[in-house]
Amino acid sequence: xxxxxxxxxxxxxxxxxxxxxxxxxxxxxxxxxxxxxxxxxxxxxxxxxxxxxxxxxxxxxxxxxxxxxxxxxxxxxxxxxxxxxxxxxxxxxxxxxxxxxxxxxxxxxxxxxxxxxxxxxxxxxxxxxxxxxxxxxxxxxxxxxxxxxxxxxxxxxxxxxxxxxxxxxxx
Amino acid sequence: xxxxxxxxxxxxxxxxxxxxxxxxxxxxxxxxxxxxxxxxxxxxxxxxxxxxxxxxxxxxxxxxxxxxxxxxxxxxxxxxxxxxxxxxxxxxxxxxxxxxxxxxxxxxxxxxxxxxxxxxxxxxxxxxxxxxxxxxxxxxxxxxxxxxxxxxxxx
Numbered sequence: 001x002x003x004x005x006x007x008x009x010x011x012x013x014x015x016x017x018x019x020x021x022x023x024x025x026x027x028x029x030x031x032x033x034x035x036x037x038x039x040x041x042x043x044x045x046x047x048x049x050x051x052x053x054x055x056x057x058x059x060x061x062x063x064x065x066x067x068x069x070x071x072x073x074x075x076x077x078x079x080x081x082x083x084x085x086x087x088x089x090x091x092x093x094x095x096x097x098x099x100x101x102x103x104x105x106x107x108x109x110x111x112x113x114x115x116x117x118x119x120x121x122x123x124x125x126x127x128x129x130x131x132x133x134x135x136x137x138x139x140x141x142x143x144x145x146x147x148x149x150x151x152x153x154x155x156x157x158x159x160x161x162x163x164x165x166x167x168x169x170x171x
Numbered sequence: 172x173x174x175x176x177x178x179x180x181x182x183x184x185x186x187x188x189x190x191x192x193x194x195x196x197x198x199x200x201x202x203x204x205x206x207x208x209x210x211x212x213x214x215x216x217x218x219x220x221x222x223x224x225x226x227x228x229x230x231x232x233x234x235x236x237x238x239x240x241x242x243x244x245x246x247x248x249x250x251x252x253x254x255x256x257x258x259x260x261x262x263x264x265x266x267x268x269x270x271x272x273x274x275x276x277x278x279x280x281x282x283x284x285x286x287x288x289x290x291x292x293x294x295x296x297x298x299x300x301x302x303x304x305x306x307x308x309x310x311x312x313x314x315x316x317x318x319x320x321x322x323x324x325x326x
Contacts, residue, residue, distance in 0.1 A: 141313075
């Protein structure tokens with residue numbers, strides 16, 4: 001199964017955009033497995049340095065994680081102020097409390113202009129970004145979270161411990 | 172599995188303690204029949220939870236999804252309510268696995284359904300099928316591709 005559509009300028013990219021190794025995660029901010037994977041991905045990024053390009057796409061399972069969609073929209077709203085990754089990190093670090101009130105507090109903590117953040121949060125385009133990410137995940141064969149794609153192909157191995165790191169380093 | 176092009180066998184199974192779903196009542200809609208081993212598999216990778224989120228894509232293609240396992244109607248009711256599912260789960264409970272056997276997707280050794288999907292057209296004819304390794308949630312992409320392929324062949 002392959003990534004549809006491929007990574008483009010609408011995606012959030014961290015690391016070296018020209019790296020030969022591209023890791024894409026479909027994740028849900030309220031999913032405990034994604035919360036567990038978060039520091040593992042951070043560690044992979046640190047250890048691979050500029051050899052890696054990392055992309056995060058939203059895959060909120062809204063019925064089982066009622067706060068996941070708003071959390072995703074909040075990160076996209078932060079992106080409008082150039083702070084997607086700051087919001088991404090702080091939201092994962094506080095995934096046990098992602099109420100709307102809490103999301104605004106987190107936005108304040110990373111120094112967002114709150115009036116603008118709230119405006120961007122309500123913007124249809126911001127909400128569409130999350131819905132489009134979800135649909136692209138469905139079409140790419142995402143069957144749960146987190147799901148990783150490496151250079152466009154679905155990664156079916158374990159991401160726990162150092163398995164994913166070892167796989168990426170073997171490429 | 173049953174071959175593509177054959178009429179899907181009729182069945183009637185409990186969806187709740189006081190309601191039954193009969194396959195032929197769904198004529199006019201495409202039907203996705205998802206046989207799965209058991210309720211209560213781990214949450215984030217759960218096939219039924221995923222279909223619950225992809226319902227709108229199925230509906231856009233005039234398709235309804237039904238899940239079938241050998242769990243009882245009471246078990247389905249608890250599972251469905253816990254996961255807030257918006258589509259029916261049918262209990263292939265008595266005689267156990269009878270419908271799964273009819274569809275050639277019963278795992279005799281484990282006493283449960285295999286993880287298998289049939290996509291039927293508006294007339295109840297099987298148009299696509301897929302047998303997944305039991306531990307792997309097959310996702311929804313194959314189903315959506317099949318539904319779109321059906322549109323193409325119609326035009």
